[in-house]
Amino acid sequence: MDRRHFLKRSVASAAGIATTGVVATDASAKTVKVKTRLEYGQTIKEPSRRIPVVDSADLIVVGGGPAGFAASVAAARQGLDVIMLERGYFLGGLFTGCDVTLLNNMYSPTHNGRVQAVFGICDELCNRLDSHKMMVWAGTPPNVDTEATKYFMEEMCVEAGVRILYGAHASEVSMSGDRIDAVFVETKSGRVAMKTNFVIDCSGDGDVLAWTGEDFIEYKNHISAMYRIGNVRNRTSGSHTSNEGVYTMHLGQGISNVDGLNAYVASKAQLDLRKKMWEKTLDVRSKEGNENAYLLSTPSIVGVRVTRVLNAVLNVSVEGAATGKSYDDVIGFTGSDSTLHWGDTRIPGKDRKIWQVPYRSLVPKTVENLLVAGRCFGYEKGLTYDAREVGTCFMTGEAAGTAAAQAVSLRRGCRDIDVRRLQETLRMNKVKLEW
Numbered sequence: 001m002d003r004r005h006f007l008k009r010s011v012a013s014a015a016g017i018a019t020t021g022v023v024a025t026d027a028s029a030k031t032v033k034v035k036t037r038l039e040y041g042q043t044i045k046e047p048s049r050r051i052p053v054v055d056s057a058d059l060i061v062v063g064g065g066p067a068g069f070a071a072s073v074a075a076a077r078q079g080l081d082v083i084m085l086e087r088g089y090f091l092g093g094l095f096t097g098c099d100v101t102l103l104n105n106m107y108s109p110t111h112n113g114r115v116q117a118v119f120g121i122c123d124e125l126c127n128r129l130d131s132h133k134m135m136v137w138a139g140t141p142p143n144v145d146t147e148a149t150k151y152f153m154e155e156m157c158v159e160a161g162v163r164i165l166y167g168a169h170a171s172e173v174s175m176s177g178d179r180i181d182a183v184f185v186e187t188k189s190g191r192v193a194m195k196t197n198f199v200i201d202c203s204g205d206g207d208v209l210a211w212t213g214e215d216f217i218e219y220k221n222h223i224s225a226m227y228r229i230g231n232v233r234n235r236t237s238g239s240h241t242s243n244e245g246v247y248t249m250h251l252g253q254g255i256s257n258v259d260g261l262n263a264y265v266a267s268k269a270q271l272d273l274r275k276k277m278w279e280k281t282l283d284v285r286s287k288e289g290n291e292n293a294y295l296l297s298t299p300s301i302v303g304v305r306v307t308r309v310l311n312a313v314l315n316v317s318v319e320g321a322a323t324g325k326s327y328d329d330v331i332g333f334t335g336s337d338s339t340l341h342w343g344d345t346r347i348p349g350k351d352r353k354i355w356q357v358p359y360r361s362l363v364p365k366t367v368e369n370l371l372v373a374g375r376c377f378g379y380e381k382g383l384t385y386d387a388r389e390v391g392t393c394f395m396t397g398e399a400a401g402t403a404a405a406q407a408v409s410l411r412r413g414c415r416d417i418d419v420r421r422l423q424e425t426l427r428m429n430k431v432k433l434e435w
């Protein structure tokens with residue numbers, strides 16, 4: 001199929017039109033239930049095959065974004081053999097791959113200055129960046145240098161003994177009852193399987209929890225992008241970077257209210273967003289002094305904000321975040337600087353309390369050896385802005401990795417770990433749990 005026909009088909013399918021004539025007709029197509037959110041007219045039977053088991057680990061972390069990074073480092077430091085599966089070829093997920101760079105929720109802005117809410121591995125990474133003068137701005141929120149962040153994340157993983165596998169797209173799990181016992185992975189070396197005692201889903205989209213049949217909720221949001229323009233002499237907008245004349249820009253709402261899990265929609269969004277980034281760059285170039293400005297970088301990962309979130313043992317409520325509610329099983333605090341709507345009450349960013357995240361919001365109701373961290377842990381829809389910010393993702397990741405280490409070493413399920421002991425370990429690792 002040539003490019004023109006592929007794009008035509010992509011657009012048709014994104015619009016919800018089923019495509020036909022690709023595979024031989026399967027008479028049972030109407031009755032067989034298949035797992036996809038795409039429109040389809042026919043099904044085809046994939047021949048069964050044996051998959052080589054190429055590796056095994058105490059823990060497999062799916063996704064190398066802020067949550068997956070923190071989860072992997074925390075667990076490896078507790079002595080677990082950890083494989084981190086990342087479909088791309090860098091760490092940081094949207095934080096580094098979408099040029100986000102602003103580490104929201106690590107601090108809360110207040111009337112009197114700011115309060116630090118997230119500590120532990122997130123703080124350590126920032127200190128490492130700072131000591132190498134790679135923090136673009138150490139304010140609220142901190143603004144980090146993207147490439148240095150990718151580098152130091154890898155460095156911290158390697159030091160902790162995490163086995164990073166890039167180009168590794170986790171695609172399914174094998175279960176024995178309520179336990180995951182292997183993860184299937186698509187790689188350039190073919191489809192392979194890896195055995196494990198425990199999995200942390202840091203895919204951002206709750207991929208693993210969906211494969212296990214675990215309960216989840218879907219939140220639609222917009223797909224957007226951050227990008228960099230270089231050689232700007234006459235600044236019009238954008239935030240500073242490490243380089244003079246280079247600014248990080250934001251497309252804002254981008255493409256609104258779309259299904260980030262529809263492959264055609266996400267692909268089309270990336271095409272449309274790149275066109276917008278190009279046009280914005282031409283706008284900047286049209287300003288006097290900016291004749292030589294250029295589009296320096298665009299995201300290497302599509303800017304999907306939120307899709308599936310775990311319907312956890314306890315989802316963090318808007319009320320809990322608004323009132324700064326205390327939980328016996330607190331695993332960390334998170335800052336906030338966004339306006340929150342709680343019933344009829346509107347709480348502006350500067351009046352927000354820092355809020356607690358309970359362990360139960362990472363815990364699924366059924367699967368025994370799974371935790372969920374990052375933008376797909378359990379929270380109410382009203383928190384989609386707050387709960388997926390980078391600071392919160394680091395924090396939930398570290399707690400999940402620490403909890404997994406205990407579960408594996410004591411052979412316990414995710415709902416049976418000793419939460420007091422988890423909290424002690426987190427405190428020892430400089431996570432602040434008291435205020």
Ligand SMILES: Cc1cc2nc3c(=O)[nH]c(=O)nc-3n(C[C@H](O)[C@H](O)[C@H](O)COP(=O)(O)OP(=O)(O)OC[C@H]3O[C@@H](n4cnc5c(N)ncnc54)[C@H](O)[C@@H]3O)c2cc1C
Nearest residue numbers: 063065066067087093094104170203204303374375388390
């Ligand atoms: C346009 C935009 C602007 C934003 N601006 C800000 C901001 O200013 N400040 C802020 O704090 N936050 C911001 N965010 C939100 C923040 O970047 C994300 O919510 C955060 O990075 C989520 O971290 P995560 O680790 O949960 O997931 P992600 O960052 O999404 O990382 C998930 C990782 O898992 C990998 N992965 C996914 N599925 C698989 C699979 N099946 N197998 C293997 N690997 C897989 C992905 O490649 C990725 O590396 C923004 C987001 C967007 C889209």
